[in-house]
Amino acid sequence: MYWHNFPAKQTFLAKPVKTKIMKIKKTSAALTFSAFLLFTVPLLAQNTPALTDPEIASVAVTANQVDINYANIALKKSKNASILEFAQTMAKDHQGVIDQAVALVKRLNVTPKDNAVSKKLNADAEKTKQKLNSKSGKDFDKAYIGNEVAYHKAVVSTVETVLIPQSQNAELKGLLQQVLPVLKTHLGHAMMVESNLSK
Amino acid sequence: MNIKRSIAGLMFLGIMLTACNASTEKTIPIKHVVEIKQMLFQPAELQVHTGDTIEWINHDFVDHDITEEKNHEWSSGRLTNGQSWKYVIKKTTSYFCSIHVVMKGKIIITGE
Ligand SMILES: [Cu+2]
Numbered sequence: 001m002y003w004h005n006f007p008a009k010q011t012f013l014a015k016p017v018k019t020k021i022m023k024i025k026k027t028s029a030a031l032t033f034s035a036f037l038l039f040t041v042p043l044l045a046q047n048t049p050a051l052t053d054p055e056i057a058s059v060a061v062t063a064n065q066v067d068i069n070y071a072n073i074a075l076k077k078s079k080n081a082s083i084l085e086f087a088q089t090m091a092k093d094h095q096g097v098i099d100q101a102v103a104l105v106k107r108l109n110v111t112p113k114d115n116a117v118s119k120k121l122n123a124d125a126e127k128t129k130q131k132l133n134s135k136s137g138k139d140f141d142k143a144y145i146g147n148e149v150a151y152h153k154a155v156v157s158t159v160e161t162v163l164i165p166q167s168q169n170a171e172l173k174g175l176l177q178q179v180l181p182v183l184k185t186h187l188g189h190a191m192m193v194e195s196n197l198s199k
Numbered sequence: 200m201n202i203k204r205s206i207a208g209l210m211f212l213g214i215m216l217t218a219c220n221a222s223t224e225k226t227i228p229i230k231h232v233v234e235i236k237q238m239l240f241q242p243a244e245l246q247v248h249t250g251d252t253i254e255w256i257n258h259d260f261v262d263h264d265i266t267e268e269k270n271h272e273w274s275s276g277r278l279t280n281g282q283s284w285k286y287v288i289k290k291t292t293s294y295f296c297s298i299h300v301v302m303k304g305k306i307i308i309t310g311e
Contacts, residue, residue: 085297085300089298089299092261092262092298093261096260096261096262097260100260178237178259178260181237181238181239182238182259182261184238185238185299185301185302186299188301189299189300189301192300192301
């Protein structure tokens with residue numbers, strides 16, 4: 001299948017290419033600049049999936065739905081108050097993001113389109129759900145919140161480095177820019193719950 | 200006689216009004232606004248006088264609340280987008296959002 005051909009770590013966690021232009025000496029500036037073009041442009045093309053707006057909308061909805069599904073597992077399995085409160089916040093906030101995204105694509109008359117990134121998100125989520133469902137008690141709580149920390153880190157990175165820069169429509173870009181602080185707050189919240197669990 | 204009385208009355212009224220003004224100007228409670236946007240209380244720290252009213256307005260599309268941090272002595276309950284809530288602060292208080300527990304704010308009482 002298509003997404004199996006996609007380089008696993010590079011699609012979702014695309015990291016910005018770091019270039020140390022500061023160190024370039026004036027004399028070799030022109031030469032280095034051509035080298036920069038030769039090497040970094042193909043790198044970017046390989047690392048960062050190129051997405052259209054309908055594909056970005058699909059990734060946004062999928063990423064939020066995946067976290068709602070994790071939250072629903074936690075709400076069923078956990079007995080820890082801070083895990084349950086966190087999961088309730090995740091379910092409510094991520095549904096809020098989906099509602100905003102769905103309203104926007106309707107208004108823009110856009111149909112979200114499946115793509116390599118959204119497919120990979122779903123495939124990874126299936127594996128994670130199986131892992132979570134196989135655990136119980138404190139083991140479950142640890143696995144759930146550990147995954148929430150990792151997942152929100154990955155989503156924050158994807159929204160920052162792929163979805164926002166590649167959005168063509170200003171309203172879509174604006175919505176993603178509004179979603180970013182929500183995701184960062186969730187990450188902080190997850191890290192806090194995680195560190196309290198291990199105390 | 201009438202004129203004298205009237206003048207005396209007016210003077211008395213004048214003195215009273217001035218006195219009232221002078222004594223009330225300092226203690227008239229005012230309203231402060233804390234905006235909740237981009238998952239932050241803005242400003243996060245606010246200096247007020249005892250009896251001042253604080254109004255929080257939620258501009259985010261996700262719900263927030265305003266809850267006393269230490270003992271959960273008071274809480275606004277859920278505020279949806281566009282909703283606001285008022286509270287009169289009587290002592291220096293740290294508060295947080297119990298939905299997003301990393302969101303924090305503080306009201307500092309600076310005097311009467
Ligand atoms: Cu909140």
